[in-house]
Amino acid sequence: MATGWGSLLQDEQQLEELARQAVDRALAEGVLLRTSQEPSSSDVSFILMHRIPSVNGSQFSFPLLMAILVVSYAPFTLFPSLVPSALLEQAYAVQMDFNLLVDAVSQNAAFLEQTLSSTIKRDNFTAHLFDIHKQVLKEGIAQTVFLGLNRSDYMFQRNADGSAALKQIEINTISASFGGLASRTPAVHRHVLNVLGKTKEAAKILSNNPSKGLAMGIAKAWELYGSANARVLLIAQEKERNIFDQRAIENELLARNIHVIRRKFEDVSEKGSLDQDRRLFMDDQEVAVVYFRDGYMPSHYSLQNWGARLLLERSCAVKCPDIATQLAGTKKVQQELSRSGMLEVLLPGQPEAVARLRATFAGLYSLDMGEEGDQAITEAIAAPSCFVLKPQREGGENPNKNMVLSQEVRILEWLVDTGV
Amino acid sequence: MATGWGSLLQDEQQLEELARQAVDRALAEGVLLRTSQEPSSSDVSFILMHRIPSVNGSQFSFPLLMAILVVSYAPFTLFPSLVPSALLEQAYAVQMDFNLLVDAVSQNAAFLEQTLSSTIKRDNFTAHLFDIHKQVLKEGIAQTVFLGLNRSDYMFQRNADGSAALKQIEINTISASFGGLASRTPAVHRHVLNVLGKTKEAAKILSNNPSKGLAMGIAKAWELYGSANARVLLIAQEKERNIFDQRAIENELLARNIHVIRRKFEDVSEKGSLDQDRRLFMDDQEVAVVYFRDGYMPSHYSLQNWGARLLLERSCAVKCPDIATQLAGTKKVQQELSRSGMLEVLLPGQPEAVARLRATFAGLYSLDMGEEGDQAITEAIAAPSCFVLKPQREGGENPNKNMVLSQEVRILEWLVDTGV
Numbered sequence: 001m002a003t004g005w006g007s008l009l010q011d012e013q014q015l016e017e018l019a020r021q022a023v024d025r026a027l028a029e030g031v032l033l034r035t036s037q038e039p040s041s042s043d044v045s046f047i048l049m050h051r052i053p054s055v056n057g058s059q060f061s062f063p064l065l066m067a068i069l070v071v072s073y074a075p076f077t078l079f080p081s082l083v084p085s086a087l088l089e090q091a092y093a094v095q096m097d098f099n100l101l102v103d104a105v106s107q108n109a110a111f112l113e114q115t116l117s118s119t120i121k122r123d124n125f126t127a128h129l130f131d132i133h134k135q136v137l138k139e140g141i142a143q144t145v146f147l148g149l150n151r152s153d154y155m156f157q158r159n160a161d162g163s164a165a166l167k168q169i170e171i172n173t174i175s176a177s178f179g180g181l182a183s184r185t186p187a188v189h190r191h192v193l194n195v196l197g198k199t200k201e202a203a204k205i206l207s208n209n210p211s212k213g214l215a216m217g218i219a220k221a222w223e224l225y226g227s228a229n230a231r232v233l234l235i236a237q238e239k240e241r242n243i244f245d246q247r248a249i250e251n252e253l254l255a256r257n258i259h260v261i262r263r264k265f266e267d268v269s270e271k272g273s274l275d276q277d278r279r280l281f282m283d284d285q286e287v288a289v290v291y292f293r294d295g296y297m298p299s300h301y302s303l304q305n306w307g308a309r310l311l312l313e314r315s316c317a318v319k320c321p322d323i324a325t326q327l328a329g330t331k332k333v334q335q336e337l338s339r340s341g342m343l344e345v346l347l348p349g350q351p352e353a354v355a356r357l358r359a360t361f362a363g364l365y366s367l368d369m370g371e372e373g374d375q376a377i378t379e380a381i382a383a384p385s386c387f388v389l390k391p392q393r394e395g396g397e398n399p400n401k402n403m404v405l406s407q408e409v410r411i412l413e414w415l416v417d418t419g420v
Numbered sequence: 421m422a423t424g425w426g427s428l429l430q431d432e433q434q435l436e437e438l439a440r441q442a443v444d445r446a447l448a449e450g451v452l453l454r455t456s457q458e459p460s461s462s463d464v465s466f467i468l469m470h471r472i473p474s475v476n477g478s479q480f481s482f483p484l485l486m487a488i489l490v491v492s493y494a495p496f497t498l499f500p501s502l503v504p505s506a507l508l509e510q511a512y513a514v515q516m517d518f519n520l521l522v523d524a525v526s527q528n529a530a531f532l533e534q535t536l537s538s539t540i541k542r543d544n545f546t547a548h549l550f551d552i553h554k555q556v557l558k559e560g561i562a563q564t565v566f567l568g569l570n571r572s573d574y575m576f577q578r579n580a581d582g583s584a585a586l587k588q589i590e591i592n593t594i595s596a597s598f599g600g601l602a603s604r605t606p607a608v609h610r611h612v613l614n615v616l617g618k619t620k621e622a623a624k625i626l627s628n629n630p631s632k633g634l635a636m637g638i639a640k641a642w643e644l645y646g647s648a649n650a651r652v653l654l655i656a657q658e659k660e661r662n663i664f665d666q667r668a669i670e671n672e673l674l675a676r677n678i679h680v681i682r683r684k685f686e687d688v689s690e691k692g693s694l695d696q697d698r699r700l701f702m703d704d705q706e707v708a709v710v711y712f713r714d715g716y717m718p719s720h721y722s723l724q725n726w727g728a729r730l731l732l733e734r735s736c737a738v739k740c741p742d743i744a745t746q747l748a749g750t751k752k753v754q755q756e757l758s759r760s761g762m763l764e765v766l767l768p769g770q771p772e773a774v775a776r777l778r779a780t781f782a783g784l785y786s787l788d789m790g791e792e793g794d795q796a797i798t799e800a801i802a803a804p805s806c807f808v809l810k811p812q813r814e815g816g817e818n819p820n821k822n823m824v825l826s827q828e829v830r831i832l833e834w835l836v837d838t839g840v
Binding site for chain 2: 027028029030032072191194195197244247248251254255257259
C-alpha cells in the first residue's frame with residue numbers, strides 16, 4: 001500500500017477503489033441529494049395495505065413502503081483539505097463580529113435605503129424585497145426577536161512571503177445551506193484515510209455538527225416565541241434536491257420535540273393566515289418560527305409568492321431571516337461595507353471588532369464594463385483560483401439588543417474551485 | 421393530531437406525510453439498497469482531476485467525485501411491531517443453544533453424511549457442497565477455528581388460549597443478512613413515533629446494533645488467526661443490491677483497523693492462491709477470515725466458482741462459515757433435528773438446552789405430493805400467516821471446543837407476511 005500522497009495520486013486503480021469506498025460511505029452516512037429525475041417525494045405511491053393477524057387475534061392493517069425513490073450522493077472531495085489552524089481560529093473569532101455587523105445593518109433602515117437606492121432602480125428583485133421591508137416598517141414590526149443563520153465563505157489568499165491569509169468572499173444571510181450534509185462528511189473523510197492506513201491523520205479530522213448548531217438557534221427562537229404547541233414553518237421549494245441537508249436540521253429539532261412543517265410559498269397563500277394579533281397560522285397550526293430555505297432568488301417568486309412573503313414578514317412569528325437581514329446580505333451592501341470608515345459608523349466604539357472584520361476583507365470588485373471592471377478582471381486572471389471555505393457559527397445572544405443567533409464556526413469540508 | 425392508533429390508520433393524508441418523513445429518515449440513516457437499474461458501483465466514472473494551487477504554491481491535483489450513482493431505501497414497515505418481552509427474552513436465551521447445536525452438527529461428519537445421503541442423490545447443489553466437505557476432511561482441516569454468524573427466524577404462534585409462543589422457522593448459517601440495515605431502523609421508527617407526538621412510545625424502541633455484534637465476531641476470528649497485516653476477504657456478488665447491509669459490517673471492522681477486501685469467486689479463481697502452509701493470499705495479501713456473502717444458492721456457482729470455493733475451504737483462513745456449517749443449515753438437517761430423541765444424541769448431557777430448543781420447534785412439514793404433504797398444506801391454510809422475526813446473537817466462545825461465535829440476539833424490526 002502506498003504511504004506517500006504523491007504515489008497515491010498516481011495509482012488510478014487504488015483511487016478508484018477509494019472512490020467506491022468513499023461513495024458508499026457517503027451514501028450510508030446520508031450525504032445525499034435527490035436525483036434530478038425524481039426530485040420530489042410527492043410520488044411516494046407506497047401504501048400497500050397488508051392485513052395480518054395480530055397475536056391477540058384481531059386483524060391489523062399496516063402500510064408497507066414499496067416505492068422506489070432514488071437518491072444519489074452529494075458531490076464531495078475524495079480527500080479532506082488541510083486548513084491552517086490559525087486561519088480556522090481566526091474564522092471562529094470573527095464570526096460573531098460579522099453577525100453583529102449584519103444585525104447592525106439590518107436594523108439601520110437609513111443605511112439600507114441609502115445603500116440600495118441605486119440598486120432598487122435597476123433590480124426588480126431587490127426592489128420587491130425593499131418594498132416589503134418598507135411596508136413592514138410602516139405598519140410596525142410585530143416581533144422583536146430576529147434569527148440569523150449566517151454563513152461566511154472564505155478563501156485563502158497566498159501572500160508574497162508564502163504565508164496564507166483568510167479572506168471573506170461573501171456572507172449568506174438567507175437559506176445558507178450544507179450545514180446538514182457537512183455534519184456527515186468528517187466520517188467519510190476519516191473512512192478514506194483509514195482505508196489508506198492513515199489512522200493518525202484520520203483521527204485529526206475535526207468533528208463538525210453544524211446541523212445541531214443551526215437547530216439550537218431555531219430552538220432558541222422557538223422557545224423565545226413561547227408557545228408550546230407552535231410549529232417551525234420551513235419554507236421549501238417543491239423540487240428540492242438538497243432536502244437531506246434540511247432534514248438533518250429538522251431531525252435535530254424533532255429530537256428536541258419541536259415539530260417542523262414543510263410548506264411552499266403557494267401553501268402559505270392558500271392556507272396561511274394572521275389573527276388579530278398577527279399570529280401566523282398554517283393549516284390551523286400556530287407558527288413560532290419561519291425558516292426560509294426558499295425565496296432568495298428572483299425565480300422563486302410569482303406575484304402570489306410575493307404576497308405570501310409579505311404575509312410572513314408582517315406576522316409575529318420569528319423570521320429566519322427577516323427581510324432586512326436578507327437585504328443586509330446583498331452584494332451591494334457588502335461592497336459598501338468595505339468602503340473606508342463605514343465599519344466604524346456601523347459598529348461605533350468597537351475598534352477591535354472593526355479590525356478583525358477588516359483583516360478578512362478581500363475587496364469586492366466591479367466586473368462592469370469600464371476601467372474599474374477591466375482592472376479587476378486583469379488582476380483575477382493574474383492570480384487565479386483559491387480555496388473557498390465555508391465557516392459557520394452557533395449560539396449566543398447579542399447582549400445589547402434583541403437577538404442574534406448564528407451558526408457554529410466551522411470550516412465545512414467542501415472545496416470549490418473558483419478559478420477562471 | 422390523532423392520538424389513537426385506529427384513527428391514525430384512517431387518515432390517509434397523515435399516513436402519506438408520515439411515509440415521506442419515514443422514507444427520508446431511512447435514506448439519511450443509510451437503510452439503503454442499490455436500485456436494480458444500477459446495482460454495481462463499478463461504473464463510478466468519477467475521476468475529474470482538478471488542479472488547484474495549494475497554499476504553499478505547488479499545484480495539487482485531487483479527484484472530484486461527480487458520478488451519479490443511485491440508491492433507494494430498503495423496504496420497511498412504517499410502524500414498529502409490538503413484541504412480547506417474554507418472547508424476546510426467550511429468543512435471546514435459546515440462541516446460544518442453537519449455535520452450539522449447529523456447531524455440534526457441523527463437527528459430526530457421520531450425522532451429516534447419514535442425514536444428507538438421500539438429498540445428495542437428488543440435489544446437485546448439496547452434492548457439490550458435500551463433495552467439498554469430504555475432500556477437506558480427507559486432506560485434513562487446516563484451521564481449527566470456525567466462525568458462525570447464525571440468524572434464527574421466528575414466528576409467533578397463537579395458542580388456543582390466546583397466548584403467543586415463539587416458533588423457529590429456520591436458521592441461516594451462511595450469509596445471514598440485514599444485520600447491518602437493522603442497526604439503523606430503530607432511528608426510523610423512533611422518528612415516525614416522534615412525528616406523531618408519541619415520544620414515550622418512541623423512547624421504548626430498543627436500540628439494536630447487530631452490525632457491531634457481527635463485526636465483533638469477525639474481529640475475534642481475525643485476532644485468533646494472529647497476523648496483524650492479514651485481511652478479511654468478503655466474498656461478494658457482483659450485482660449486490662444489499663451492499664449497504666454489508667458495508668455496515670465493513671465499517672465496524674475498519675473502525676477496529678481491520679481491513680476488508682471485497683472479491684468475487686471469479687477473482688479468487690484468478691488471483692487467489694495457497695502457500696505451502698495453505699495460507700490464503702489474494703492479490704498478494706494474506707487472508708485471515710473469509711466471510712461469505714455469496715455461495716448459498718446453486719445459481720451462485722459456475723464450475724470455476726466451485727473450484728474457488730474448494731480453494732477457500734482448503735485454506736487455513738477462518739471460514740465464516742466453513743462448508744460443514746453451511747450443510748448444517750440445510751432444510752433436511754433442520755427437519756432431522758426435529759425427530760424424537762435426536763437433540764439428546766447431538767447435545768448429550770444438556771437436557772436444559774434440549775428443552776429450550778424443542779420449545780421453539782414449530783415442526784417442519786413436507787410439502788411433497790402424498791398424504792403427508794396434503795395434510796401439511798391443509799393445516800397451513802387453516803392457520804395462516806404469522807409474524808416472522810429475525811433474532812441474532814453475538815459474541816461468546818464455546819468453552820468446550822474450538823469456537824462458536826455468533827450474533828447478538830435481536831428481534832430485527834422487519835415484518836414478513838408469510839400468509840397464504
